[in-house]
Amino acid sequence: MPAAWSQRTGNAGDPFVHGEEVFAQHCAECHGDLGQGVSGVVSIAGPNLQAEHDLGHVLTAIEVGPSHMPSFARTLSVQDMRDAAGFVTHKIAVIPMEDGNLSQGGELFRMYCSACHRTAVRGGALVFDGVNAPDLTTKSRALIAGAIRWGPGPMPKFPPAVLSDQQVASIADYVKYVQHPPSPGGSPMNWYGPVAEGFVAWVVVVSMIVVAMWIERGGKG
Amino acid sequence: MSGFPARFVDSRLRLARITRRALNHIFPDHWSFMLGEVALYSFVILVETGIFLAMFYKDSTVQVIYRGSYHALDGVKMSAAYRSMLHISFDVPAGLLIRQMHHWACDIFIGAIIAHQARIFFTGAYRKPRELNWIVGVTLLLLALANGYFGYSVGGDLLSGAGMRIGYAIMLSVPVIGPWLTFITFGGTVPVTATIPRFYALHIFVVPALISLLIGAHLWMIWWQLHTNYPGPKRTDKLIVGSRLWPSYTLKSLGLFFLLFAVVAMLGGLVQIDPVWVYGPYNPVAILPGAQPDWYLGWVEGAMRLFPGVNFRIGGYLVPELFWPGFFFPVMTFAVLYCWPFIEKLISLDFRPRNVLRWPYQQPFTTALGCAVAAMMVVLEFAGGDDVVALASHARLAAFRELLRVLVFVVPVLTGIVAYLVCVWWRRRRASDDAALRAGNEAVEELTLPQ
Structure with a gap:
């Protein structure tokens, strides 16, 4: 168990202590001890959770198990799930995702991201590794921000020294905007x-x- | 009512006779003679929409801060050229419609030129006495490609800036003279402020003027030499069969123009082309996958993507890999196009004037060669868009590119062989048909003569 959380959370009756235990036992294997995401072996890769501020969203994910994630509805009690979700949204989620600026996000996206994902955020085919940069049209703000820090697969990591939390929030704003942009002038033919x-x-x-x-x-x- | 002004003009300028002769000018009736008209009318639309765009476009790379209706770029630093593109797209009434019509008309213009040229090629319409008009036509294609590139380059968006940079790199790759060539063309090391004003001046004055002039020469030669005819009853090298300029041909042609205008206007309103706001302002360090030139330069892009990384030195001068696919290949392509009427004379040894066209099967070698080149161009077009094709079909780009490196040779050879065999088979079938027909005619004559 990482020592960092215990120091923050203090007494034993704290729901965060219980949430931390549940997280360490059931989530850390795929999402990392600090929720930083795990990549490498694809079957246990879990995204970075450091921008997951939405309690309801996290709780649903634990219950339903989106994509490759298993459902924990039968393994965990309701209290376990609630504490784990609270631990994620309050302790794991360290990227504030505030003060994002759309046009700054566009500038940063063109600088750091568009070379693989295209300015239209619909992904692109890459010559190395046989990997295509994925389409970002279905990704949530939290997943986008998490991926920037995490660097899943062949994608590079962008630590706070390269992109500040505010800049990450801006990029997420830009991607969200371009996911369903106003499209004047007719059909964009998927850009x-x-x-x-x-x-x-x-x-x-x-x-x-x-x-x-x-x-x-x-x-x- | 109209009689007085007409008499007034005619009694002074004596135009009645020449007008009557002109209106009676004969045009052959065949759909393939209208392909060139599609190109001509696309050019008319290009000029009309271009005049509108020129009223709002700014050919300047001065850096400005955007404060316009497209809020996703609010506060972003960009060139004045790019800002004016956004202004046309979002703030000028009907600006986006006209801009998109201009771009669609360009894509269709060059497509129609190539379709027209293919018709000329496969029916042997470039043979004596029309070699000069073929040369004018190839020049028109070259000018259209150049002007398309200039127009693409002045947008100031990320895609157009990348295209300009690639054009610069190609020109720079020419051994020995590359740096001088780029200096006189681009005005320095791209990105440089001089380029957009230069390209804009060429785009709206020089090249359109040359195109207009050559279209005039093109049409004058057709008028003077008369059209070719497809083989058929009464059509010989000395006689032309068709309909008069007025009224039937004029009305047919006008109908085509209105239909084309309607289609271009519809596309301009319903299908997005070159959404510059999605690409963002040009920045030399930024790029995107799916960055292609417009389709008419896709074959050069494809050749550059497929060509292996071969660099060597001749007499101490570097010949970079980009030179072969980017410069040498297109230059050779156009050199062969220019010389083709004369090259074919060496093969066919036919030096007589030919006013009746030939069917493609009547000259199997030429047809096979044309089909092979067309097939190669199609493969190269796919190579130019290989990343988009790979993305859309979930294929692996690297493997797809390797496959294309094989296909770019295999497909043209196979296409050429198949085309040749089809021509030979067809010619033989027609020959036996003709023999049967002749035998039948003789039998009929024998039967009827005694009466």
Whole structure:
């Protein structure tokens, strides 16, 4: 058990002490002792939880078990789950996620993230490792912030010396914004860019050829 | 009512005769003769929308702070050029529609030029006496590509800045003269403030003027030499069959123009193209995957992605890997295109004027070669967008790229062989059909003559 939590939480009747015990026993294997996330062996990889401030969200995750995570509804009592969730949101979650700034987040995203994830945050194919940078459209703010600190898989870590907590919050704001951006000017074609545009252009050129054939037939059939 | 002004003009300028002759000018009736018109009308749309955009675009790289309607970029430092792009997209009434129409018209313009050129190629319309017009046509394609690149480069967004930087790198890779070439073209080491104003001046004055001039020459030559004809009844090298300029041809052609305008306007409103606000302002240290040129330069991009990392020195001068796919390959492609009518003369030894077209199967070698080159271009286009294709199909990019390195040779060879065999088979079938027809005709003559 990490000593850091005991020093913070103090007396034995504190729910955080119990939450810490549950966390250490059931969560730390995949999420790390400090909730910093574990990567490497994919089957036990768990995301960084240091931006999970939403108690209800964490509690649901423990109960339901999203994605690869198992459900703890049968293994743990309701009190265990509540304490563990409280421990996560109050003690593990050290990234405040406050004072984010959308346009600053965009600047930082273009500087640090877009080279793999694209400015449209829809992911990109990379030449190394055969790994594609994932689409971020379904990720929560907490997962985005956690991933920045954690560096899952081949993604680099961005420690506080590189990106401050406020900057992490800004990047999360930007990603959330671009997940469902206003899209003036019609269908964005999943932001695939000039490749999709070129395809559409050729569809039009071929259609114009068909139109020319139709005109030459006197507009019949 | 209209008689008086018409008489007034004609009694002074004597235009009636020449107008009558012009209106009776014959145009052959075949759909494939309209491909060039699609290109011409796309150019008309480009000029119209371009004039509108020029009223709002600023060709300046002065750094400014954005305070506009797109709040995701509020307070961000950017070039004045990029700010004006955002201004056109979000604040100018109908600005985004016109901007998107301009870009779509460009993509369609070059597509139509290539479709038109393919028709000319596969039917042998470039043969004597029309070699000069082929050269004008290839020049028009080259100018269209160049102007597309200039337009793409002046946006000031991340994608356009990356494209400009790649163009710069290609030019710099030319051994010995590279640095001078880039200096006179880009005005220094990109990113440099001189480039956007230069490209903008070329984009809106020089190249469109040249294109207009050459379109005039192109059409004048067609008018003067008359159109070619497809093989058919009464069509010989001395006689043309078709409909008159007025009214039937003019109305057909106008109909095509209105349809094209409608399609471009529809695309401009319904399908996003080049969403500059998503890319953000250009920053030399930033980049994104899925960064492609517009499709008409995708083949060069594809060649650069597939080419292996080979660098060597000739007489102490470095020949970088980028030179071969980025500069040498496109230059050679255009050199062959320019010379093709003359190269083919050496193969076919046909030096007579040809006003009747040939069907593609009648010249199997030329057709096979054209198909092989087209197939190679398609593979290279896929290579240029390989990361987007890999992302969309969940394929492994590195493996896909290795596959493309094989396909870029295998697919053209196979396509060429198949096209050749199909042509030969077709020619043989037509020959036997013709023989049967001739035999039938003779039988009919024998039957009818005694009466």
